Amino acid sequence: MHGSKIAFLTDKATAPEYENLDSEHGKIMAYLKEKGFQPSCQIWDDEKIDWLGFDVLIMKTTWDYHHRLVEFNAWLNKLEKIGAYVLNPIDVLRWNSDKIYLKELEENGARIANTIWLGQGENFDVNRLFAELNTEKIIIKPRVSASANHTYALTQEEAHQKKEEIEGLLRTENLMAQSFLKEIQTEGEWSLLFFDGKFSHSLMKVPKADDFRVQSHHGGSVKAVEVPSHLVKTAQSIVDNHTKGCLYARVDGVEVDGQFVLMELELIEPYFFINQSNFSNISIPKSKSPS
Numbered sequence: 001m002h003g004s005k006i007a008f009l010t011d012k013a014t015a016p017e018y019e020n021l022d023s024e025h026g027k028i029m030a031y032l033k034e035k036g037f038q039p040s041c042q043i044w045d046d047e048k049i050d051w052l053g054f055d056v057l058i059m060k061t062t063w064d065y066h067h068r069l070v071e072f073n074a075w076l077n078k079l080e081k082i083g084a085y086v087l088n089p090i091d092v093l094r095w096n097s098d099k100i101y102l103k104e105l106e107e108n109g110a111r112i113a114n115t116i117w118l119g120q121g122e123n124f125d126v127n128r129l130f131a132e133l134n135t136e137k138i139i140i141k142p143r144v145s146a147s148a149n150h151t152y153a154l155t156q157e158e159a160h161q162k163k164e165e166i167e168g169l170l171r172t173e174n175l176m177a178q179s180f181l182k183e184i185q186t187e188g189e190w191s192l193l194f195f196d197g198k199f200s201h202s203l204m205k206v207p208k209a210d211d212f213r214v215q216s217h218h219g220g221s222v223k224a225v226e227v228p229s230h231l232v233k234t235a236q237s238i239v240d241n242h243t244k245g246c247l248y249a250r251v252d253g254v255e256v257d258g259q260f261v262l263m264e265l266e267l268i269e270p271y272f273f274i275n276q277s278n279f280s281n282i283s284i285p286k287s288k289s290p291s
Contacts (some may be wrong), residue, residue: 006032006056007042010061014060015041017061023063023273028282036120044075051084058087058247062269068143069097087247088267096267099143099176110238110262117143118175124166126159129177137180140166142173153180183254189263191229192235193272194249199236202227203273205252222273234260243267248282 018041141151188206235251250270
């Protein structure tokens with residue numbers, strides 16, 4: 001719908017990047033302006049904004065939400081109450097903000113790394129975790145997190161050394177422990193991008209030497225590699241079953257013994273790794289409400 005006012009929602013720190021035409025965010029803005037839309041970036045916690053003044057609100061770079069989850073959820077409640085059209089849908093955003101959603105996906109057939117869910121207030125029982133996960137190294141991370149915040153890859157000895165620190169985290173939040181997948185270091189992590197439920201493009205994220213974190217600010221890099229069709233098929237099944245009404249989805253995973261092991265289903269604020277050749281894969285919302 002030409003002329004539609006589209007608000008890309010961001011945090012304050014990232015807002016200036018929307019003016020940078022070399023950034024993904026700036027390129028998307030320029031592309032939409034060329035198509036006759038009225039895109040702008042809006043800081044999600046700016047209380048002065050009239051959210052009903054936009055035809056659609058698109059989550060894009062609200063990258064501080066996991067540090068301010070109570071405020072973020074209150075804001076989502078407000079948007080829901082006033083009837084703002086938000087993509088992805090608000091109920092999906094709530095569901096996807098806590099990695100316990102992976103348990104539901106596993107129950108519905110998706111393969112994830114072996115996982116033990118650690119509730120707030122639990123002890124960090126190192127020996128039990130290693131015995132039950134049957135692994136030489138574990139990953140510890142918060143259930144609500146992004147950008148590998150408070151994420152550790154630990155041997156059993158290292159886990160004992162960090163016991164006090166991790167139990168400190170458990171006093172205030174829920175954590176998860178997973179078997180470490182060596183394929184992240186030896187092969188890398190796939191990211192498959194979907195827009196309006198359709199596969200768009202993919203890439204491989206690779207950690208720097210002697211690390212396991214694939215994020216760029218931890219030294220990770222990306223490379224263009226054609227994704228095998230059987231991995232696309234698995235990712236498409238996950239998208240078909242769990243992203244109803246979503247504008248975008250990024251499926252992150254690792255290939256282990258020929259099978260796709262899901263690491264994350266990113267539905268809140270994933271980086272799109274988009275370029276000129278796949279801008280047109282983003283389907284523009286046609287109405288102010290899903291109906």
